[in-house]
Amino acid sequence: MINKIKEYISSTQPVVDALKDLHIYSNDNQFQSQQLISNRLRPFFESQQRKKLFLQSLFEEVEKESVQEGNLQRKFKILLLLHIILSSQVGRSELSKILISKQLNLKTPNQITSKLGLVCQQYYHYLYKLASQTTFIHEEVVDGDLLLYFTLSNQCYIGMSMQKIIENVDSFQSNLLLANIIKFIYYDLQDIFIFILKDIKSLIENKEDIQYSKEQMLELYKECQILQTRMLEFYRFNRHFEHFQQIMPPYSLPINKESIGQLYSSQPKVNSLQQIINLKENQLDRQQPQTSKQKNSQKFEFQEKWRKKQDSTEFLFSN
Secondary structure (H helix, E strand, C coil): CHHHHHHHHHHHHHHHHHHHHCCCCCCCCCCCCHHHHHHHHHHHHCCHHHHHHHHHHHHHHHHHHHCCCCCHHHHHHHHHHHHHHHCCCCCHHHHHHHHHHCCCCCCCCCCCCCHHHHHHHHHHHHHHHHHHHHHHHHHCCCCCCHHHHHHHHHHHHHHHCHHHHHHCCCCHHHCHHHHHHHHHHHHHHHHHHHHHHHHHHHHHHCCCCCCCCHHHHHHHHHHHHHHHHHHHHHHHHHHHCHHHHHCCCCCCCCCCHHHHHHHHHCCCCCCCHHHHHHHHHHCCCCCCCCCCCCCCCCCCCCCCCCCCCCCCCCCCCCC
16 A cells, blocks of 8 residues: 555656646746746656656646635646647647546636636636547547538637636736636637638539539538638637737638639529419429439538647647
8 A cells, every 4th residue: 555655646746846847836827838838848748658647647636626625726727737738739639538538526616706717617618628529530520521510610619608708707808817718729719710711612612523512512611701700709809918919810711702603603592472473383284393302411521631740749839
């Protein structure tokens, strides 16, 4: 028993020391830069074995912190640290599996009376969904499956919903932890949106070997327009924070106007009542066409696949 305790302490103590060095346990609104975090944690990712041990130990510390009363600043910081790892290539897959294997029970002040407590709970929900999305795409979604698009699009909406929750917090503009949350979420959504937009452009403009209807492509295009509008609103919300000068506007990629026109021209025309009556009179003596509504289900073949990048020890966002 004593040996097991010593082994446990020897495996978790380096993680605790790293968290202390990064001021994760400090009850303030300060959060270390991404570069400092990358430099401090790099040794833990030098091998697969060390990385696995580190992530397991880190999650144990997260579990301990989650059940402690109060200390919202510390909870925000440790969630931000998880976010940085989830948004990197170095530990995304492994940490995602750990996060979705067991949900955390975050002890926060009453969400009705504590607006920051609500933000903390919703931020954890976003990270849990982000981890679920990563695992779902890599292990369950077949290439070309329509679920891939909906999964990515839904993640964007979950992230952007944080705006209204944070807006209700008093003096949210001066809270550096909230600023980092919004910044990191924006980086995530920008990457996702770029992937979606490039895919839809390829689908619409590619006229060879089409395996999907124009109606389906038109729905994709319309959904992309809605998502782009929401992304622009979320980008403008970042103006409240100092990091606004560090981020880029939502990605824009023009789609061939002729291809868009063909999609809209494929929509069925809506005839007037008199036109419908005349049409029926002309067809009285004709054989009625078949009206079966059965259609074969089709999958969208995304031209640009979700790429698996090589492992890196850098925690740098692609933005």
